[in-house]
Amino acid sequence: xxxxxxxxxxxxxxxxxxxxxxxxxxxxxxxxxxxxxxxxxxxxxxxxxxxxxxxxxxxxxxxxxxxxxxxxxxxxxxxxxxxxxxxxxxxxxxxxxxxxxxxxxxxxxx
Amino acid sequence: xxxxxxxxxxxxxxxxxxxxxxxxxxxxxxxxxxxxxxxxxxxxxxxxxxxxxxxxxxxxxxxxxxxxxxxxxxxxxxxxxxxxxxxxxxxxxxxxxxxxxxxxxxxxxxxx
Numbered sequence: 475x476x477x478x479x480x481x482x483x484x485x486x487x488x489x490x491x492x493x494x495x496x497x498x499x500x501x502x503x504x505x506x507x508x509x510x511x512x513x514x515x516x517x518x519x520x521x522x523x524x525x526x527x528x529x530x531x532x533x534x535x536x537x538x539x540x541x542x543x544x545x546x547x548x549x550x551x552x553x554x555x556x557x558x559x560x561x562x563x564x565x566x567x568x569x570x571x572x573x574x575x576x577x578x579x580x581x582x583x584x
Numbered sequence: 585x586x587x588x589x590x591x592x593x594x595x596x597x598x599x600x601x602x603x604x605x606x607x608x609x610x611x612x613x614x615x616x617x618x619x620x621x622x623x624x625x626x627x628x629x630x631x632x633x634x635x636x637x638x639x640x641x642x643x644x645x646x647x648x649x650x651x652x653x654x655x656x657x658x659x660x661x662x663x664x665x666x667x668x669x670x671x672x673x674x675x676x677x678x679x680x681x682x683x684x685x686x687x688x689x690x691x692x693x694x695x696x
Binding site for chain 1: 588615617619624625626627628629632634640642643674683684685686687688689690
């Protein structure tokens with residue numbers, strides 16, 4: 475069965491900490507892996523990864539994909555309270571399928 | 585550009601009632617999708633469309649119908665609402681050949 479598993483499901487840190495969020499997957503005909511950030515409403519796009527070992531970076535956020543071991547990590551350095559959100563991992567596979575993980579709820583305390 | 589819009593924002597239904605959740609996008613995207621989000625379960629794909637006149641089932645299609653008569657609109661119909669359909673519903677669109685989806689603000693549905 476196709477699945478996407480995120481860990482941890484919940485994480486509480488203090489401002490300035492570095493966090494690593496994990497996403498593993500098992501799907502047929504993998505196309506890409508995407509990370510989204512969801513605050514109060516709609517998810518917003520962070521990164522798309524298609525190739526192993528190539529880091530995507532945007533400010534304090536970075537992500538990398540390992541297609542051999544079937545996982546991705548999202549790193550956030552020097553966390554801020556504005557980073558508090560649910561982080562969603564999604565995998566595109568087959569022709570048009572998309573499967574999301576359950577998400578990691580990150581809380582950053584001042 | 586308004587992006588992806590959804591109406592209503594919130595709806596309460598009684599068991600057995602029917603309703604239509606509206607979704608529209610003004611980006612001329614070929615692909616449109618409907619997801620439901622439940623606590624602890626992420627987003628699950630209900631139905632999707634790859635273009636006007638073409639729809640297909642996702643992971644959890646039972647109890648829902650869709651149609652795509654125009655590129656812009658992709659309504660989701662609940663035929664006979666059940667409490668298990670209480671959820672937050674998101675519509676999303678993307679351009680053909682691209683994976684990045686743009687999400688609407690969501691519709692919160694409560695079925696009593």
